[in-house]
Amino acid sequence: MSTLVTLGAGVVFGLALAAPPGPMNAVIAEEAVLRGRFAGFRAGLGAATADAIFFLLAYVGVVAVVESFPLLQGVMIAVGGVLMLYFAVGAAQGARASFHPTSGGETIAAEGKGFRKALVLALTNPYQVLFWLTIGVGLLRPGELDVLSRLPVVGADLTGTLVVATGSPALIGGFFLGVLVWIVGFPTGLVAAERRIETFAPLVAVASAVVLAGFGVYFLYDAATTLAALGA
Numbered sequence: 001m002s003t004l005v006t007l008g009a010g011v012v013f014g015l016a017l018a019a020p021p022g023p024m025n026a027v028i029a030e031e032a033v034l035r036g037r038f039a040g041f042r043a044g045l046g047a048a049t050a051d052a053i054f055f056l057l058a059y060v061g062v063v064a065v066v067e068s069f070p071l072l073q074g075v076m077i078a079v080g081g082v083l084m085l086y087f088a089v090g091a092a093q094g095a096r097a098s099f100h101p102t103s104g105g106e107t108i109a110a111e112g113k114g115f116r117k118a119l120v121l122a123l124t125n126p127y128q129v130l131f132w133l134t135i136g137v138g139l140l141r142p143g144e145l146d147v148l149s150r151l152p153v154v155g156a157d158l159t160g161t162l163v164v165a166t167g168s169p170a171l172i173g174g175f176f177l178g179v180l181v182w183i184v185g186f187p188t189g190l191v192a193a194e195r196r197i198e199t200f201a202p203l204v205a206v207a208s209a210v211v212l213a214g215f216g217v218y219f220l221y222d223a224a225t226t227l228a229a230l231g232a
Contacts, residue, residue: 010174
């Protein structure tokens with residue numbers, strides 16, 4: 001029973017981290033409403049693949065190198081900011097095209113780019129790297145994890161409610177299972193809503209562009225601040 005509890009806790013933890021709004025979900029949403037739920041799933045799989053890569057790097061201790069080189073952190077943040085602005089332009093163009101759907105069942109844009117887009121963004125996302133430097137490494141080490149305290153908004157009120165042992169394969173497996181549940185369910189829900197509301201696709205695409213642009217500007221500002229501090 002304890003293994004099932006740990007597995008369930010990992011699922012909750014994975015969902016809690018995958019669900020909040022951010023650049024990854026913006027890409028998933030854009031792909032789902034413009035190109036279908038499978039395109040949204042592929043984009044989510046790209047982000048999940050980055051998590052798997054970071055997991056392996058954290059396991060062998062390579063991710064910690066980033067923490068030792070502030071200059072590398074600043075460059076990564078800058079690259080992530082530029083990429084987010086670039087993809088924000090693409091999302092805006094997709095939103096414009098979605099107001100004039102093509103005939104004959106053609107897609108608005110070429111298929112297959114969502115996976116690479118999300119993967120590149122996730123690999124250059126300093127927050128994702130930071131997660132695996134801190135909480136992610138903690139998942140691998142024997143100890144305890146207060147799962148519900150990580151939930152947004154209500155986490156502080158649920159502190160101590162569900163504490164599980166870390167360093168368990170069941171916890172790691174549950175974590176990635178929770179991420180998988182999200183990247184399947186989120187685009188499916190978006191597509192279902194889009195079928196009911198004709199203007200839903202362009203609205204989601206516009207929102208995705210705004211989110212990506214906002215994070216892009218913030219990342220560039222953060223990078224400039226980091227690099228300026230190093231040069232001072």
